[in-house]
Amino acid sequence: xxxxxxxxxxxxxxxxxxxxxxxxxxxxxxxxxxxxxxxxxxxxxxxxxxxxxxxxxxxxxxxxxxxxxxxxxxxxxxxxxxxxxxxxxxxxxxxxxxxxxxxxxxxxxxxxxxxxxxxxxxxxxxxxxxxxxxxxxxxxxxxxxxxxxxxxxxxxxxxxxxxxxxxxxxxxxxxxxxxxxxxxxxxxxxxxxxxxxxxxxxxxxxxxxxxxxxxxxxxxxxxxxxxxxxxxxx
Numbered sequence: 001x002x003x004x005x006x007x008x009x010x011x012x013x014x015x016x017x018x019x020x021x022x023x024x025x026x027x028x029x030x031x032x033x034x035x036x037x038x039x040x041x042x043x044x045x046x047x048x049x050x051x052x053x054x055x056x057x058x059x060x061x062x063x064x065x066x067x068x069x070x071x072x073x074x075x076x077x078x079x080x081x082x083x084x085x086x087x088x089x090x091x092x093x094x095x096x097x098x099x100x101x102x103x104x105x106x107x108x109x110x111x112x113x114x115x116x117x118x119x120x121x122x123x124x125x126x127x128x129x130x131x132x133x134x135x136x137x138x139x140x141x142x143x144x145x146x147x148x149x150x151x152x153x154x155x156x157x158x159x160x161x162x163x164x165x166x167x168x169x170x171x172x173x174x175x176x177x178x179x180x181x182x183x184x185x186x187x188x189x190x191x192x193x194x195x196x197x198x199x200x201x202x203x204x205x206x207x208x209x210x211x212x213x214x215x216x217x218x219x220x221x222x223x224x225x226x227x228x229x230x231x232x233x234x
Contacts, residue, residue: 001058003201004082005194006043008035008075009067009095010114010163014190015039015046017057020198025050026191028184035074043078054082059206061197063188064092065215066122066139067114072214080209089206091197092215096124096139098192099161102185104131108157113164114188116141121164122217123147127156141217144171151178161186 002024005016013035016026027046029038047053062079065072083090096112103110107129114122120143125136148171151158160168161181172178180186200206 002052002056003059003061003194003197004057005061005190005197006075006079007063007188007190007193008039008071009063009188010071012187013038013042015042016190016194017046017050017052018194018198021195023191028189030187035071039074039078059089059091059201061091061093061193063095063098063193065095066217067095076212076214080212083209090209090212091200091206092212093193093196094139095188096122098196099188100126100133101192101196102189103128103159103161104133106159108159109154111147111151111158111160113160113162113168115164115167119144121147121168139217144168148172163187
Protein backbone atom coordinates (compact mmCIF):
# COMPACT_ATOMS: atom_id res chain seq x y z
CA UNK A 1 0.00 0.00 0.00
CA UNK A 2 1.22 3.47 -0.86
CA UNK A 3 1.29 6.05 1.92
CA UNK A 4 1.34 9.83 1.56
CA UNK A 5 3.04 11.63 4.46
CA UNK A 6 3.11 15.35 5.23
CA UNK A 7 4.90 17.63 7.68
CA UNK A 8 4.36 21.35 8.24
CA UNK A 9 4.97 21.51 11.99
CA UNK A 10 7.49 24.37 11.75
CA UNK A 11 8.94 26.70 9.08
CA UNK A 12 9.89 23.87 6.73
CA UNK A 13 7.30 21.81 4.88
CA UNK A 14 7.69 18.42 3.26
CA UNK A 15 5.82 15.65 1.51
CA UNK A 16 6.74 12.02 0.83
CA UNK A 17 5.21 8.99 -0.83
CA UNK A 18 6.28 5.64 0.56
CA UNK A 19 5.50 2.00 -0.08
CA UNK A 20 6.38 0.19 3.14
CA UNK A 21 9.94 1.35 3.96
CA UNK A 22 10.74 2.44 0.40
CA UNK A 23 10.61 6.16 -0.36
CA UNK A 24 9.15 6.57 -3.84
CA UNK A 25 9.31 10.38 -3.98
CA UNK A 26 9.79 13.26 -1.55
CA UNK A 27 9.94 17.06 -1.48
CA UNK A 28 11.27 19.46 1.15
CA UNK A 29 10.96 23.26 1.23
CA UNK A 30 12.49 25.49 3.89
CA UNK A 31 11.55 29.02 2.85
CA UNK A 32 9.58 31.70 4.63
CA UNK A 33 6.31 31.10 2.81
CA UNK A 34 3.09 30.07 4.52
CA UNK A 35 2.20 26.40 4.37
CA UNK A 36 -1.08 27.33 2.71
CA UNK A 37 1.08 28.51 -0.22
CA UNK A 38 3.51 25.59 -0.37
CA UNK A 39 1.85 22.41 0.89
CA UNK A 40 -0.70 21.48 -1.79
CA UNK A 41 1.50 22.45 -4.79
CA UNK A 42 4.32 20.40 -3.23
CA UNK A 43 1.97 17.44 -2.78
CA UNK A 44 0.85 17.63 -6.40
CA UNK A 45 4.44 17.88 -7.66
CA UNK A 46 5.56 14.93 -5.53
CA UNK A 47 2.75 12.72 -6.83
CA UNK A 48 3.50 13.83 -10.38
CA UNK A 49 7.19 13.00 -9.99
CA UNK A 50 6.23 9.53 -8.78
CA UNK A 51 3.76 9.17 -11.69
CA UNK A 52 0.95 8.64 -9.20
CA UNK A 53 -2.40 10.22 -8.40
CA UNK A 54 -4.39 10.47 -5.19
CA UNK A 55 -6.32 7.40 -6.34
CA UNK A 56 -3.13 5.37 -5.84
CA UNK A 57 -2.79 6.38 -2.18
CA UNK A 58 -4.08 3.94 0.45
CA UNK A 59 -3.37 5.89 3.64
CA UNK A 60 -2.25 9.31 4.86
CA UNK A 61 0.14 10.33 7.65
CA UNK A 62 0.82 13.68 9.30
CA UNK A 63 2.86 15.06 12.17
CA UNK A 64 0.03 16.13 14.48
CA UNK A 65 2.20 17.82 17.09
CA UNK A 66 3.95 19.29 18.84
CA UNK A 67 4.80 22.27 16.67
CA UNK A 68 3.49 25.51 15.25
CA UNK A 69 -0.20 25.89 16.09
CA UNK A 70 -0.94 27.29 12.63
CA UNK A 71 1.25 24.78 10.78
CA UNK A 72 -0.24 21.80 12.60
CA UNK A 73 -3.79 22.98 11.88
CA UNK A 74 -3.01 23.46 8.17
CA UNK A 75 -1.50 19.97 7.90
CA UNK A 76 -4.34 18.29 9.78
CA UNK A 77 -6.94 20.09 7.66
CA UNK A 78 -5.18 19.06 4.44
CA UNK A 79 -5.07 15.39 5.42
CA UNK A 80 -8.70 15.41 6.53
CA UNK A 81 -9.73 16.84 3.15
CA UNK A 82 -7.68 14.24 1.27
CA UNK A 83 -8.75 11.22 3.30
CA UNK A 84 -12.47 11.92 3.80
CA UNK A 85 -13.82 11.33 0.25
CA UNK A 86 -12.76 7.65 0.24
CA UNK A 87 -12.70 7.18 4.02
CA UNK A 88 -8.98 6.29 3.93
CA UNK A 89 -7.08 5.56 7.15
CA UNK A 90 -4.92 8.28 8.74
CA UNK A 91 -1.89 7.99 10.98
CA UNK A 92 -1.13 10.73 13.52
CA UNK A 93 2.63 10.79 14.21
CA UNK A 94 4.48 12.59 16.99
CA UNK A 95 6.68 15.23 15.37
CA UNK A 96 9.45 14.42 17.85
CA UNK A 97 9.29 10.68 17.15
CA UNK A 98 9.46 11.35 13.39
CA UNK A 99 12.73 13.20 14.00
CA UNK A 100 14.15 10.17 15.83
CA UNK A 101 13.00 7.90 12.99
CA UNK A 102 15.36 9.70 10.59
CA UNK A 103 18.31 8.68 12.82
CA UNK A 104 17.50 4.98 13.00
CA UNK A 105 20.85 3.99 11.45
CA UNK A 106 22.80 5.66 14.27
CA UNK A 107 23.60 4.38 17.74
CA UNK A 108 23.24 6.85 20.59
CA UNK A 109 20.89 9.35 22.16
CA UNK A 110 18.63 11.44 19.92
CA UNK A 111 17.44 14.68 21.51
CA UNK A 112 14.53 15.97 19.41
CA UNK A 113 13.98 19.67 20.06
CA UNK A 114 11.63 22.25 18.57
CA UNK A 115 11.68 25.92 19.48
CA UNK A 116 8.83 26.64 21.92
CA UNK A 117 10.03 30.19 22.76
CA UNK A 118 10.82 31.64 26.22
CA UNK A 119 13.91 29.40 26.65
CA UNK A 120 11.70 26.34 26.23
CA UNK A 121 11.68 23.53 23.71
CA UNK A 122 9.22 20.86 22.73
CA UNK A 123 11.34 17.83 23.49
CA UNK A 124 11.58 14.08 23.69
CA UNK A 125 14.69 11.95 24.20
CA UNK A 126 15.21 8.61 22.48
CA UNK A 127 17.87 5.91 22.60
CA UNK A 128 18.67 4.18 19.32
CA UNK A 129 20.54 0.90 19.32
CA UNK A 130 20.88 -1.49 16.38
CA UNK A 131 17.99 0.10 14.54
CA UNK A 132 15.62 0.04 17.52
CA UNK A 133 14.16 3.26 18.95
CA UNK A 134 13.33 3.45 22.65
CA UNK A 135 11.66 6.45 24.27
CA UNK A 136 13.34 7.81 27.38
CA UNK A 137 10.60 10.36 28.07
CA UNK A 138 7.24 11.46 26.73
CA UNK A 139 6.76 14.50 24.49
CA UNK A 140 6.90 17.62 26.65
CA UNK A 141 7.35 21.39 26.74
CA UNK A 142 10.36 21.96 28.98
CA UNK A 143 13.08 24.49 29.82
CA UNK A 144 16.29 24.00 27.81
CA UNK A 145 18.30 24.02 31.05
CA UNK A 146 16.30 21.06 32.37
CA UNK A 147 17.05 18.98 29.27
CA UNK A 148 20.76 19.82 29.47
CA UNK A 149 20.82 18.73 33.12
CA UNK A 150 19.40 15.35 32.07
CA UNK A 151 21.94 14.94 29.27
CA UNK A 152 24.85 15.51 31.67
CA UNK A 153 23.98 12.17 33.27
CA UNK A 154 24.24 10.26 29.97
CA UNK A 155 27.40 8.65 28.62
CA UNK A 156 26.26 7.87 25.07
CA UNK A 157 26.97 9.97 22.00
CA UNK A 158 24.23 12.60 21.80
CA UNK A 159 22.70 13.96 18.60
CA UNK A 160 20.52 17.09 18.64
CA UNK A 161 17.93 17.40 15.87
CA UNK A 162 14.84 19.42 15.04
CA UNK A 163 14.19 23.07 14.20
CA UNK A 164 15.31 24.03 17.74
CA UNK A 165 18.71 22.31 17.44
CA UNK A 166 20.83 25.44 16.85
CA UNK A 167 19.08 27.32 19.65
CA UNK A 168 19.57 24.36 21.98
CA UNK A 169 23.25 24.00 21.04
CA UNK A 170 23.96 27.57 22.19
CA UNK A 171 23.03 26.51 25.71
CA UNK A 172 24.84 23.17 25.40
CA UNK A 173 28.01 24.77 24.00
CA UNK A 174 31.13 23.02 25.23
CA UNK A 175 29.35 19.86 26.34
CA UNK A 176 31.22 16.75 25.27
CA UNK A 177 29.55 14.18 23.04
CA UNK A 178 26.81 16.65 22.01
CA UNK A 179 26.55 16.94 18.23
CA UNK A 180 24.10 18.76 15.97
CA UNK A 181 22.76 16.43 13.29
CA UNK A 182 23.71 17.30 9.74
CA UNK A 183 21.20 17.99 7.01
CA UNK A 184 19.14 16.25 5.68
CA UNK A 185 18.60 14.68 9.11
CA UNK A 186 18.50 17.96 11.01
CA UNK A 187 14.92 19.07 10.45
CA UNK A 188 11.65 17.19 10.81
CA UNK A 189 10.78 15.67 7.46
CA UNK A 190 7.83 13.83 5.92
CA UNK A 191 10.14 10.88 5.18
CA UNK A 192 10.46 10.34 8.94
CA UNK A 193 6.69 10.72 9.27
CA UNK A 194 6.14 8.04 6.64
CA UNK A 195 8.63 5.60 8.14
CA UNK A 196 7.07 5.97 11.59
CA UNK A 197 3.56 5.71 10.12
CA UNK A 198 4.34 2.44 8.34
CA UNK A 199 5.25 0.86 11.68
CA UNK A 200 2.01 2.21 13.17
CA UNK A 201 -0.02 0.87 10.24
CA UNK A 202 1.33 -2.62 10.91
CA UNK A 203 0.19 -2.29 14.53
CA UNK A 204 -3.22 -1.02 13.45
CA UNK A 205 -2.66 2.42 14.99
CA UNK A 206 -4.81 4.41 12.59
CA UNK A 207 -7.67 6.87 12.95
CA UNK A 208 -10.38 8.08 10.63
CA UNK A 209 -10.22 11.51 9.05
CA UNK A 210 -12.92 12.65 11.48
CA UNK A 211 -10.91 11.37 14.46
CA UNK A 212 -7.64 12.98 13.34
CA UNK A 213 -6.81 15.95 15.57
CA UNK A 214 -3.84 18.11 16.66
CA UNK A 215 -1.90 17.28 19.81
CA UNK A 216 -0.75 20.46 21.54
CA UNK A 217 1.54 20.39 24.57
CA UNK A 218 0.45 23.81 25.75
CA UNK A 219 -2.17 26.45 25.04
CA UNK A 220 -1.71 28.96 22.19
CA UNK A 221 0.05 32.19 23.22
CA UNK A 222 -3.15 34.27 23.07
CA UNK A 223 -4.91 31.89 25.46
CA UNK A 224 -1.90 31.81 27.80
CA UNK A 225 -1.77 35.61 27.93
CA UNK A 226 -5.51 35.77 28.65
CA UNK A 227 -5.15 33.30 31.53
CA UNK A 228 -2.28 35.36 32.98
CA UNK A 229 -4.43 38.52 32.85
CA UNK A 230 -7.21 36.66 34.65
CA UNK A 231 -4.78 35.32 37.24
CA UNK A 232 -5.52 31.73 36.26
CA UNK A 233 -3.04 28.86 36.40
CA UNK A 234 -1.50 27.89 33.06
